[in-house]
Amino acid sequence: MNGRTASLIVLILALPFARLLVGCSDKVSANTAVVSPASSAEVPMVRVLLQSDVPTVTIRAGGPLIASRPDGTEDQGPVRLKLPDAPIVVTREGAGWRIGDLRLSGDVLVLQPERDEPIGVGDASNEGLYRGNVRLVPQAGGRFAVVNDIDVERYLMGVLPKEILPEWSEAAHRAQAVVARTYALYEVKTAGQRRSYFDVYDDTKSQVYGGALAETPKARRAVRETTGQVVAHETPVGLRIFKAYFHSTSGGVTLGVDDAFNQPPVTALSAQTLGDAGRLSGRFEWDPVLVSKEELTRRMTAWGKANEHPIRSMRRLHELNIISRNAHGRPNAFEAIDTVGNRYALSAEEARWSVNADRGDATPIYSGWFTPINNEKTIVFAEGRGWGHGVGMCQWSAEGFAKEGMNYRQIVARSYPETRLVRAY
16 A cells, blocks of 8 residues: 555544544534435445556456446447457447447446456456446546446455465454455545545555455455444544555554654554564565665656655765654654755655665665665665555554454554544444
């Protein structure tokens, strides 16, 4: 999961109903949302972006599909498609679509299985299977986006096996289900309001989603046994869910969301010491990485240009130094100094992003927890610990806590201070 584009808008949950809320209220800040309770039977939908800006997509189904245009195109109405055994190609043609030899008018095209079966997207060499509907959204130049519309519970069944190891404990799987559900629902109610046609990506820009092909019995069981459960925290205006970040390996200390992403602090996402619970991770500590100052200058200025950061103007890098640590000893701010004395402040995550920018196949800097050793022509990234941004639940620590005997509720509470589990639906 990538926190670079994150905002910390939070959602209110109305208790005792504990339903997700949507809408606006002048009683709370502009960064909150308030609504009336949803139906107790309603499972929220999530819109997952599978592909974007593509000229064609290959579709396969085990049974008939219903093709419809939700934009109001009525000249043909819904069409029942009996696909051949072989995949067929869908393209955007003028103001309509071509599905094999069939032409349909209209803008957005929804393909819904007549029976509850997954739809294949992609050719035989790279095909995914997705439950729910597949929606094609026109973009510029005759290209389009491919979106999977699916209820959040079935979505999570395709997320868990991509986010944690299949051999991990039932408790770690259930904790991940709660956290991933909270993250997804937060995105539906925040990022989804800003994006016109999707809520989450299917990769680390959100959380990794593999569709039906990724599902495992353990993942399905963990999702079913935690259905509707989310992690929330108390605020002056009620109980809220939040963007429940998680990462692979903390190295023993997490990073606060304010330090990592320059966002307002949230107690549930504050720094804390986790000790050796995640030590089984191969990245709990990592070997030193050496990079030339010339190469670092290229990478860091390229990152600065892409992200409108002042470091884009840096001359040749002279030094990279830690300038502060959080209360638990983890670096949270760095400073880059160039050969003419210009200084550029970087958060721990900005340091990691910029040092890894355009690195190709070179060894990455796994986290923002390292000690830079400045040599004449190189910098050694020494004393490296952790993998990922370090905010929220450490997945390897979650498995470590499970091995110590914690259940999933205790793991979630340990990962997010001053929170509790509630039912969202």
